[in-house]
Amino acid sequence: MKCRVTDRFGYIGSVQLAAMVAVAMASVSPTPARCVFERPCVFVAPDINPQIAAPGTVLTFRGRGWRPRSNVQAEYGSFCPPHQACDGVGLSTTFRTDRRGRFIFRFRFGRRPPRGVRGPLGAGSEEVRFFGSTPRGARVMRFATPPPPPSTQQQRAEAARMAVASIALAEDIERARPRTVKTSDRQQEEVGRCQDVIRIESPTRRGLVIGRVLDAASDASTYGEAAPEFEAFAARLEAIGITDPLLGRGASAWIAAIRAPRYVPEPAFCNVLYRWRDTGYARDAEPVDPATTGLDEDVGASKDIARAVKRLRDLGVKRSTQDLFAGRIFGLENYIEF
Numbered sequence: 001m002k003c004r005v006t007d008r009f010g011y012i013g014s015v016q017l018a019a020m021v022a023v024a025m026a027s028v029s030p031t032p033a034r035c036v037f038e039r040p041c042v043f044v045a046p047d048i049n050p051q052i053a054a055p056g057t058v059l060t061f062r063g064r065g066w067r068p069r070s071n072v073q074a075e076y077g078s079f080c081p082p083h084q085a086c087d088g089v090g091l092s093t094t095f096r097t098d099r100r101g102r103f104i105f106r107f108r109f110g111r112r113p114p115r116g117v118r119g120p121l122g123a124g125s126e127e128v129r130f131f132g133s134t135p136r137g138a139r140v141m142r143f144a145t146p147p148p149p150p151s152t153q154q155q156r157a158e159a160a161r162m163a164v165a166s167i168a169l170a171e172d173i174e175r176a177r178p179r180t181v182k183t184s185d186r187q188q189e190e191v192g193r194c195q196d197v198i199r200i201e202s203p204t205r206r207g208l209v210i211g212r213v214l215d216a217a218s219d220a221s222t223y224g225e226a227a228p229e230f231e232a233f234a235a236r237l238e239a240i241g242i243t244d245p246l247l248g249r250g251a252s253a254w255i256a257a258i259r260a261p262r263y264v265p266e267p268a269f270c271n272v273l274y275r276w277r278d279t280g281y282a283r284d285a286e287p288v289d290p291a292t293t294g295l296d297e298d299v300g301a302s303k304d305i306a307r308a309v310k311r312l313r314d315l316g317v318k319r320s321t322q323d324l325f326a327g328r329i330f331g332l333e334n335y336i337e338f
Helices: 014-026 153-193 204-221 227-240 245-259 269-278 295-301 303-314 319-326
Strands: 002-004 041-045 058-064 071-077 085-087 090-096 103-109 121-133 139-143
Touching: 041 139, 058 121, 071 103, 090 103, 090 121, 153 204, 153 227, 153 245, 153 269, 153 303, 153 319, 204 269, 227 245, 245 295, 245 303, 303 319
Parallel strands: 103 121
Antiparallel strands: 002 085, 041 058, 058 103, 071 090, 071 121, 121 139
């Protein structure tokens, strides 16, 4: 398992980190006395993305609704310094809930646990997962979420309808899989036909153009073949009539990405590449701009969709469904056979 702890803007100093934590803490609601959307649950503060958490950041996890006086195991990865790729060795801390099924667990992004505090402590990287028992004894796993902010019944209903639409998309893609397997298999056969061109990687721009043509062909045989299913998802989102601003912008970003025109190398991408080769790889004859993006890339890069995912979380949508809306639906295992 690879682990990488990075900061998008480079090194974060202590003053910057303190400001980030202060802002995050200010935006988090008080920790509820009981679980809100699921039981048992774990609330975390501050609300920081564990993939880009700066070294020294300390998170406080508060468990609610677990089996009283039972063991809970917190699992995470070993610490990985910023801007380095390293093996994330699995680590864990086991502790017991109190007589009300509660716990407080503090975790520091670093090699050493936080100092000056009592109770179970941990140190490392990655997202912390919690394993334990419900009050009735069933074993469950939980990701932590920030305490949910106040919300209206309408906002929660809109989030629930978006969740239903996301699950319906996943089910539609599964039913479409026999089609996408056939088209992707044909695309892979085509890959073998023009290896002499595909393997050309220099000069750099030529390699980028070839790569983009290949990516577009792959997208067309998978996401493109499932275009009716994605259009149905867009129609479901439109039918909700979303009033929540963050959810609305996320839905609009999805709809725009689905309906945006996409480059498709036709009639076959090998023919497209051979025609370009016959021009001597002329710049003005390039079949596609290498900066052209695909549906999966547009969704993955959308800040509006990322913000909507957090809003879905705050309104009680399950993690697995959040991930679908965030773009997990584009996993190739949903479209091809390995």
